[in-house]
Every structure is written in structure tokens, then in C-alpha cells.
Amino acid sequence: MKYFAILRGINVGGKRKIPMADLREKLQNIGCQNIQTYIQSGNIIFNRKKENDLILADRLEKFILSTYGFEVPVIIRNAEEIKKSVSENPFFKDEVTAERLHLSFLKKTPDPENIQKAKNASYEPDAFEVVDKNVFVYCTGKYSDSKLTNKFFENKLKVPATTRNWKTVLKLLEFAEEE
The missing domain is CATH 3.30.70 (Alpha-Beta Plaits)
Incomplete structure (x- = not known):
């Protein structure tokens, strides 16, 4: 299923930096496929097995915290x-x-x-x-x-x-x- 992870407040004013190329590479480790990003403000498009939006958002928030060391709210939508x-x-x-x-x-x-x-x-x-x-x-x-x-x-x-x-x-x- 195609998902969109919409991240809040990253790469703004030099704070809470997440390089998109790095994020694309690391998301493969948690079962995301065909990962694309659009602009640096945190728009991620990927395929993944069907999952509840809130559970997937929570999973991505925990992944970002453990990977980059700060909390980022994540909102999920499907295509x-x-x-x-x-x-x-x-x-x-x-x-x-x-x-x-x-x-x-x-x-x-x-x-x-x-x-x-x-x-x-x-x-x-x-x-x-x-x-x-x-x-x-x-x-x-x-x-x-x-x-x-x-x-x-x-x-x-x-x-x-x-x-x-x-x-x-x-x-x-x-x-x-x-x-």
C-alpha cells in the first residue's frame, strides 16, 4: 500500500535536521519500500504492508527518535x-x-x-x-x-x-x- 508520512517541523531554520537521503536509506530497515521524499520539509512517500495509520505513525515517530535523537510528530495518509x-x-x-x-x-x-x-x-x-x-x-x-x-x-x-x-x-x- 502507498503511504505518505508527513513530518512536522524538521529541517526548519537549521534545527531538527534530517537528511532526506539518509532517511530514505534507513527507512528500508523497517519494511518501507520504493521510498521517495519531496522537498526537505518532511514529505515521505513509500510502500508498505497495510497497517493502521496511528500505529504506523507511532512506529515512525519512535524510529526517528531512536535514529536522530529528537521527537518528530508524524501524520500518515494513504494514496x-x-x-x-x-x-x-x-x-x-x-x-x-x-x-x-x-x-x-x-x-x-x-x-x-x-x-x-x-x-x-x-x-x-x-x-x-x-x-x-x-x-x-x-x-x-x-x-x-x-x-x-x-x-x-x-x-x-x-x-x-x-x-x-x-x-x-x-x-x-x-x-x-x-x-
Whole structure:
């Protein structure tokens, strides 16, 4: 089965460095095959026998801790989930809109009451929609200026999150469509 491991907070500002070539090589030791990475921010595509997402994420988090000496949150999606995420984005209309879009991947589906708490918070002029294990984000300006950060969603939804811009999400879709 094709999986995507989306790592949070690596290779940013010289901290928590993980060389992608080294990671690709070492992942073979834990049963991953056909390993590819996309950019240095921690997007790993690989094949592996079918496994529960949360168990696989936990296994990869422990592997990274034991190999590199620091904790890295890992969120798992399979190819079908990546395809579904792109098709479900309520904000994706055209290329101009795409520049304003981000996808926050959640480790699991948040409780409905936490979703409501997040919607009640002040985050304008930006917008978001939670769909299953995804938060679709529309920013009117730069993402770095938005209140809709990983920390915002983690605090409100009580679920680990990591965010990618829409260009990266569309590249992950290309990998998902490869057979």
C-alpha cells in the first residue's frame, strides 16, 4: 500500500535536521519500500504492508527518535486519502485561489465539540473548514501572518497537526496517482 508520512517541523531554520537521503536509506530497515521524499520539509512517500495509520505513525515517530535523537510528530495518509483531500477542498476554485490555500493534516478526526470551539475563535479575515482528518485553510494574505497555524488547530481541536501549502499538496497528489 502507498503511504505518505508527513513530518512536522524538521529541517526548519537549521534545527531538527534530517537528511532526506539518509532517511530514505534507513527507512528500508523497517519494511518501507520504493521510498521517495519531496522537498526537505518532511514529505515521505513509500510502500508498505497495510497497517493502521496511528500505529504506523507511532512506529515512525519512535524510529526517528531512536535514529536522530529528537521527537518528530508524524501524520500518515494513504494514496486514496490524499486524492480525497484534494477533491474535498471547499476553497479550491482556480490557480489564483490555490496560492492562498493550505491543508493542515490532522493525526485523527477531532471531536465535534472541539471543532465548534475552533469555529467560535477569532481568526478573521482567514477561513477554514474541518473535513474528517483535514483542515482546509484559506488565507487572505501570507500564511505566516495568519492565526490559523498548527498551534491554533492543536490547541482548539486537541489533535496533532502539520500544514502544507496547496502547491505541495498537489505534488503529493501526483505521487498518489502514480501506480
